[in-house]
Amino acid sequence: MIPLNDTVMRLLLAAVVVLPLLGAGAALLPAPPGLRGRGPEQAVLRHGVTVTGAVLAVTAVLALGFDHDRPxxxxxxxxxxxxxxxxxxxxLGADGVSLPLLVLTALLTFLCALYSYHRPPEGPRPQAFVALVLLLEAGTLATFAVLDLMLFFLAFETVLIPMYFLIARWGGAGRERAAWKFVLYTLLGSVVMLLGLLLVGLGAEGGPTFDMTALAEDGGRGLTHTTQLVAALAIGIGLAVKTPMWPLHSWLPDAHTAAPTVGSVLLAGVLLKMGTYGFVRIVLPAVPDGVHTLAPYLAAFAVTGIVYGSLACLALALPGSRGDLKRLIAYSSVGHMGFVLLGVATLTRTGVNGALFANIAHGLITGLLFFLVGAVKDRTGTTDLDRLALDGAGERGAGAALYGRAPRLGGLLAFGAVASLGLPGLAGFWGEMLALLGAYHPADGLSRPAYLVFMALAALGTLLTAAYLLVVVRRVCMGTPSAPGAVPAPGTAPAPSATLPDVRGHEFAAWIPLVVLTVLAGLWPALLLGLTDPAVQNLLPGVSR
Amino acid sequence: MNALAQDPVRSVVQSVDWLAVAPPALAALGALAVLVADLFLPERRKPLLGPVTVAVLALAVLALLPLMDGDRTTFCLTADPAVCSYVADPFALAVQFLVLGAALIAALLSMTAVQDEALPGGEYWFLLLASAAGAALLPAARDLATLIVALEVASLPSFALVGLRRADGRSSEAALKFFLSSVTATAVSLMGVSFVYAATGSLHLDRIAERLRETAPGLETLAATGVALTLVGFAFKTAAVPFHSWVPETYVGAPLPVAAYLSVIGKAVGFSGLILVTVEAFPSYGHVWGPALAVLAALTMTVGNVAALRQRPERARSAVRLLAWSSVGQAGYLLVPIAAAAYADEPGRAVGATVAYALMYAAVNLGAFAVAAHVGRSAAANRITDYRGLYAAHPLAALALAFFLLCLAGLPPGIIGLFAKVAVLSTAVDAGLGWLAAVMAVNVVIALYYYLAWTAQIFRAPAHAPAHIPAADTRVRVAAPLTAAIALTGLLAVGLSGAPQFALRFAADVLL
Structure with missing residues (x-):
């Protein structure tokens, strides 16, 4: 949209990766005179906003300078x-597949920094917090920007340590265990992935190379079918842990429940995307034969994940189950990422485009939902659904009743929920619809009846998703707040005051961009699909649909 | 007339390239000088011996520089100048750099320990230099006799170093255990050497390689037995399972700098000997030692890492114990490329990954020991729980230790650790040893757990004023030599993380 020459573009992309790294180092140093602010804590949180803001600005210029005629x-x-x-x-390089993810990462990290500036995290020194968030941003941005398998692995691993400390230091109950579970699951997955990457790289046709573009051009010609199968399996397992795919997902609910709000937003919003991005960027083009054999199994696991995720959510949402709202959204992520994997597993352009779309949509919507749940927790002190609901068994009088007590917050939560269930006109709709459409007519050589069954089950999953999200909205948002002065039942929280503090200025600032983008992507899907489709054509040569 | 007189001399006396042998020779001369000086120096001047040792080692490292331009050989047979006993090739130089540099850092660590623990200075520095001289001779040795002599020169002083804390019963017990098991291994090795000599009629590695290719039919069993027995001695030095049981006791019983020294130089001696024997002398018996080393590597890393995982952090000296067991695990990784060399087209290239990994390991492991030595000065028990709150007390030392541990674990930001592991793994994948690569992958995860658990301790808030350490004592100043050691290893590790090529180029070059 704005013409920039190639050198400038190159520098911009390099800056996107390097800036947060430098910022992370600088966050640990004492603030220079003139930038001390009201105290070291405020200064470093402001530093976080500045750096992430600069990264977002650079990413935005990069997106504008990107030649949209040849994505x-x-x-x-x-x-x-x-x-x-x-x-x-x-x-390093960016195309239509990675550009949206770069923008999403920069945006979500900036919003998180903004949110933390006004509401500092509860825990030890914010200097370390800001440094870790910036290191995390550097790792995720690098994952989406690099085109070398070993650098991809390096970037993939870079996010582990910061995320571990974010959960273990600034998290809630059970944080140590959750942080360990997160780090061990992902690491076990990623070392297996490393073996697969080495197999692909060392066996490449024209001598060993780890260059993704060269490997994509080769299309796995130098590898035997068995090698491709083993490599696809190994890389796939590593990525599937991160995505996460059922049955490798069990670290996710714990990590989300324990993580601080910012950690949850980044975990769901960008970290999970690294897994699915890897599928599209590495596995599909580099080992096509291996993927072709494994695709039906991947689809089966994906659909199981969709159904399992929504049933788990439904169980959490029902009265009396003492479900945790953060845990519920984490399980809903398992379902949503199932759609992404189903789209990938169809091996069609429609499906993969749908997967990429659903990826972005999930980042926007789930990021928003975790922000909102964090805000609900700040106000009511709990994320226990039974305590937030008016009909909670034995916990009467403690309900949140957001529509009555904090109407804007309630409205936003309802918006997030309907966006998440895939209401047409919002971002959640297109990705899942395209994934289902892809499954209706999978790539040649894949069993169509099997995929039709998968499609039907996934459609059932969307129904269940709608059910539990509506239950959540009904229980958390609706209802009449109890009259002031009502006598609380013995042993329960006292009756809340009639109103809760509604959405504050900084919260609007952090959430409105997500809302706007959700609506925009829902109404104008061509904006994203126009970027991804030509790139997907390159990654899936010879596929017509 | 003159020319006639020279000929018989030339035919008997080998010419010596003194420049080529300078690095080990300097260390050996330094050892003698320190020993003699100790006799004549008055007591108050004796602390000077430490800096002298450091200077000698620095000089020996510098003596490597003029050798970099090409291969040099010396102590060659007068009858056949192509067969030499001492070769300064890229492999020898890389390992000599590792050994002498590591000895230098160990000497820096020792300066504080010799003072604090009142160890006998003269003996200590003499033994350290003598052992370093042997270790530096070993990678350049190209006949079995020189190899075994170098191995013993490196080992014998280290038994004494381990037992130097005279008042401490544990120290003497450790030394005795170490001595007995080591001597047994050497004896077995010598038997193997004699079998090989009987089968081939030569001690020079390249001649042995030649003649083993066409062993007489009746001698095959003898040769194979010889090959297997010879490897035992070197496997012992690397602390490969099942020859590892001396490690934890020895490390815990020895003064801490000696444990640091053994953890790096003991390994370097072991793996460079193994590489020379396997790749140079016995290439045709790859089907014997290849699978054997692969199994050994898998066992070693698994036993070491599982044992390290089971260390309880509140036990006395658990930090050194954990480093000891983790060094056994790391030895397993070092063996992987050597095993892969049996299957590779260019074995000289495969073993380069071992050298590259060892360089990384030497820097970060010595760094970790340096920080442990510092913590040990205020908390004598040196438990892992004593590291809690280190970041609050000494931010720089804490960051350095965290970085070293993450390098050992192979996780970013410890980039050099990660890529060194990648180099090792890729030799295994390249050689078709998929199962070994998978075992190593699992081990990397196990190791990550205990390294990360330790790292997490460092950044935790200090415990509420523990009863046994008054608050003032926890802030002991970092001693100057320790600071130098931490800074040196830290700079090396960070520099290598930015430019891993410096260490990893050995993984791409043909070294032998």
């Missing part, structure tokens, strides 16, 4: 030798 080609490419001994190159 299928790699742009802003840098390619420098780094470790010749291992054939590792600093190869």
């Amino acid at each position: 299928g080609t790699m742009q802003a490419e840098t390619d420098i030798a780094w470790i010749p001994a291992l054939g590792v190159r600093v190869h």
Whole structure:
């Protein structure tokens, strides 16, 4: 949209990765004179906002400078030798698949920094908090920007340590265990992935190479079918843990429940995307034969995840189950990511485009939902659905009744919920519909009846999703707040005052961009699909649908 | 007339390239000088011996520089100048750099310990230099006799170093255990060497390699037995399972700098000997030692890591114990490329990954020991729980230790650790040893758990004023030599993380 020459674009993309890294280092140093603010804590939180804001601005310029007429080609490419001994190159580039994810990451991290500035995290020193968030941002942005398998692995691993500390230091109840579970699951997955990456890279046709674009062009020609199968399985397992795919998902609910609000937003909003991005960027083009054999199994697991996730949510949402709202949204992520995986597993352009769309939509909507739940927790002190609901068994009088007591917050929560259930006109709709459409007519050579069954089950999953989200909205938002002065039942929380503090200015600032983008992506899906489709054509050569 | 007189001399006396042998020779001369000086120096001047040792080692490291331009050989047979006993090739230089550099850092660590624990200075520095000289000789040795002599020169002083804390019963017991098991291993090795000599009629590695290819039919069993027995001695030095049981006792019983020294130089001696024997001398018996080393590697890393995982952090000296067991685990990773060399087209290239990994390991492991030595000065028990709140007391030392531990674990930001592991793994994948790669992958995860648990301790808030350590004592100043050691290893680790090529280029070059 704005013409920028290639050098500028290259520098912009490099800056996107390097800026947060530098910022993370700077956050640990004492603030220089003139930037001390009201105290070290305020200064460092402001530093976080500044750096993430700068990264967002650079990403926005990059997106504007991106040549939207040819999103299928790699742009802003840098390619420098780094470790010749291992054939590792600093190869950066962005195309229609990675650009939206870069923007999403920069945006969500900025919103998180903004939110933390006004509501500092509860826990030890905010200096470390800001440094970790910036390190996390650097790792995620690098994951989406690099085109070298080893650098991808490096970036993939970079997010582990910051996320571990964010959960273990600033989290809620059970945080140590949850943080360990997160780090061990993902690491076990990623070392298996490393073996797969080495298999692909070392066996490449024209001698060992870890270059993603070269491997995509090769299309796995240098590898036997067995090698491709093993490599696809190994890489797939690593990515599936991160995505997460049922049955490798069990770290996710714990991590989300224990993580601080900002950690949850980033975990759901961007970290999970690294897994599905890897499927599209590496597994599909580099080992096509292996994927073709594994695709039906992937689809089956994905559909199981969809149904399992929504049933788990339904169980949590029902009265008397003492379900945790954060845990519920975490399980809903398992379902939503199931749609993404189903789209990938169809091996069609429709499906993969749907997967990429659902990826972004999930980042926007679930990010918003975790923000909102964090706000509800701040106000009512709990995320226990039975205590938030008026009909809670034995907990009468403690209900949130957001419509009556904090109407704007209630409205936003209802908006997030309907967006999440895939209401047409909002972002959640298109991705899941395209994934289902892809499953209706999967790639040649895949069993169509099987995929039709998968499609039917996934459709059932959307119904269940609608059911539990509406139950949540009814229980948390609706109802009449109890009259002031009502006598609380013995042993329960005292009756709340009639109103809760409604959405504050900084909260609007952090949430409105997500709401706007959700509506925009819902009404104008071509904005995203126009970017992803040409790139997907390159990643799936010879596929017509 | 003159020319006629020279000929017989030339045919008997080998010419010596003194420049080529300078690095080990300097260390050996330094050892003698320190020993003699100790006799004549008055008591108050004796602390000077420490800096002298450091200077000697620094000089020995610098002596490597003029050798970098090409291979040099010396102590060659007068009859056949192509067969030499001492070769300064890229492999020898890389390992000599590792050994002498590591000894230098160990010497820095020792300066504080010799003072604090009142160890006998003269003996200590002599033994350290003598052992370093042997270790530096070993990678350049190209015949079995020199190899075994170098191995013993490196080992014998270290038994004494372990037992140097005379008042401490644990120290002597550790030394005795270490001595007995080591001597047994050497004896077995010598038997293997004699079998190999009987089968081939030579002690020079390349001649052995030649003649083993066409062993006479009746001698095959003898040769194979010889090959297997020879490997035992070197496997012992690397602390490979089942020859590892001396490690934890020895490390815990020895003064901490000696444990640091053994953890790096003991390993370097072991793996460089193994590489020379397997790749240089016995390439045709790859089908014997390849699978054996692969199994050994898998066992070693698994036993070491599982044992490290089971260490209770509140037990006395658990930090050193954990480092000891984790060093056994790391030894397993070092063996992987050597095992892969049996299957590779270019074995000289595969073993480069071992050298690269060892360089990384030496820097970060010594760094971790340096921080442990510092913590040990205020908390004598040196438990892992004593590291709680280290960040609050000494932010820089804490960040350095966290970085070293993450390098050992192979997780970003410890980039060099990650890529060194990638280099090792890729040799295994390349050689078709998929199962070994998978075992190593699982081990990396196990190791991550205990390294990360330790790292997490560092950043926790300090416990509420523990009864046994008054608050003032926890803030002991970092001693200057320890600071230098931490800074040196820290800079090395950070520098290598930015430019991993410096260490990893060994993984791509043909070293032998």
